[in-house]
Amino acid sequence: MTHDPGSRGPSLRLVGKGESGGADQTASAARDIDWSILMARAQEGDRAAYRRLLQEITPYLRSLAARRHRDPGDVEDSVQDVLLTVHSIRQTYDPTRPFAPWLVAIANRRFIDRLRRQGRTRNREVPLTAEHETFCEPAANLEERPDGRELEGMVSHLPPAQQKAVRLLKLKELSLKEAAAMSGMSITSLKVNTHRALKSLRKMLLDRSEP
Amino acid sequence: MIKTPDLIASLAANATPVRRLRPPVMRAACWLLLAAVVLTLLAVNQGVRPDLVQRLQEPAFAVSMTAALLTGVLAAIAAFLVSLPDRSRLWALLPVPALMLWLSNVGYQCLTQWVAIGPEGMSFGEAARCFATLVLTGLPLSLAMLVMLRYAAPLRPTAATFMGSLAVAAITATALSLFHVIDATVMILMWNFGTAALFVGLAGLFGRRMFRWVAPRTLYARD
Structure with a gap:
């Protein structure tokens, strides 16, 4: 009994090599x-x-x-x-x-x-990639606002203190406290500078659009 | 997401006994029997057209009608064969010779008798009655075909609907020429081609949706 499988195994394999197609067919x-x-x-x-x-x-x-x-x-x-x-x-x-x-x-x-x-x-459908994420940094999203470029140009004409105040408070929409902590200016001076900045911006933009 | 062994276990637990479908030719014969019953009922109700016997002696009419009937029979057989997964898709070509004969005959009649139509060739009342026949024949046959072919929904919905609607259209066209005096050429063309186009078009538009409606339930649960 112990001999049988050993002697039959190799001979089966030999036959299998020669007629693998036929064997496969009968098996299937x-x-x-x-x-x-x-x-x-x-x-x-x-x-x-x-x-x-x-x-x-x-x-x-x-x-x-x-x-x-x-x-x-x-x-x-x-x-x-x-x-x-x-x-x-x-x-x-x-x-x-x-x-x-x-x-x-x-x-x-x-x-x-x-x-x-x-x-x-x-x-x-298009899978979302990292490029489709939005950022709170205004520079990343400027293209989406129609007049963004123009406004940016106007803001850069303002005096530095007013520029800083309007950028922090209006463009980035920070609170007075956060803006004060970030810029080192006092809350009062931020308010004053923002007020002046808006006034002169309004004037500049109106001037430009009226004629 | 269910694991495959779990799925197998739940399917095996749901393995209720099912009745095997009868051979496709037999099922086609059942459907054709229904068609015969519908046509007989209509004949009893509406009466066969008065000049049927004379008209049947004209070769053109007889050939066209036989071809339409043959198209219906062959298309029904093809529909039931194509609806099974292990039959060749080429069975869909079975009704093609009869269909060619039918359509070419209708076209030939139109060419040769084009002059024969006058303004009095068609009347509105006749057209309305034709339409009634069309609906009365087409509707029950389409519904029966749809239910009988529901197992084709996951396999070859397009081929099966196409064959099924061709069978319905051909039988309906036969019914129309049995019951109505529509030999004015434009009418022949309109009713024969129109019926065929109507049923095949409707099947193309709504076939898949209707199939989903009657399809075996487990299939679309996961979509």
Whole structure:
């Protein structure tokens, strides 16, 4: 008994090398018959047979799906899609016909559907990248405001103290306290400078737009 | 995201016994039987057109009608075959020869008898009755086809709807030429091509949505 497997192993392997195609074919034919029987029993309500069938076809489906999808998540999702489809249309299987073509036809439909859906999504949607984030720094967002450039030009004509006050309080929208801490000016002088700055800005902008 | 083994377990737990579908040709025969019943009822109700026997002796009319009927039968068979996953998609070509014969015959009649139509060739009352026949034939047949083909929804919805609507259209066109005097050429063209285009177009627009509506429930739950 101990001899038998040892002596048969190598000879089997030799035969297998020579006729691997034929051996594969008989193996897959036997597997197909197994699956047909399991599916026929599942159609009659045999849960154990159905569970065994689904467990056996899952690795096969995974290998089929891996040819179509690169992302492992997609592979698993499409395998589950196929399993759900098989479940919902298990009436359409005719046990007198081979099982594998039936399964592969369903699987291919599901894989192609998923690829198409992904293609449509890719055409319609753009993933957000770091560049699409917005910043509170006014320099980053200036382009979005229509008159931003012009206003910036006007502000730079003001005296330095007024410039600082208007930038901190109005453009960056800081509170008086924060602005005072940041600039080292007192709250009163910030208020005065802002008031003057706005007055002269108003004058400059009105002058420019009136004539 | 559910794990695949869990999914298998829950599917296996839901494995209630199902009734296998009958062979596609048999199901097509059932549908055609329904079509025959509808046509008979209409014939009893509306009465066959008075000159049917004479007209059937004219080769052009007979060929056109036979071809339409044949298109309906073949398209029905093709629809049920295409709706199964393991049958070749090429079955969709089955009704093509009959369809060609039908359409070319209608076109030929139009070419040769173009002059024959006068202003009195069509009347509004006749057109309205034609429309009634169209709806009475087309509606029950379409609904029956839709329900019978629901398992095709996850597989080849387009091919199956196309074949199904072609079958309905051909049967309806046959019904129209059985019951109504519509031999004025433009009327033939309008009703034959119009019916076909109407059903195929409606199927193209709403087929997928209708399929979703009757499709097996588990399918679209996750979309």
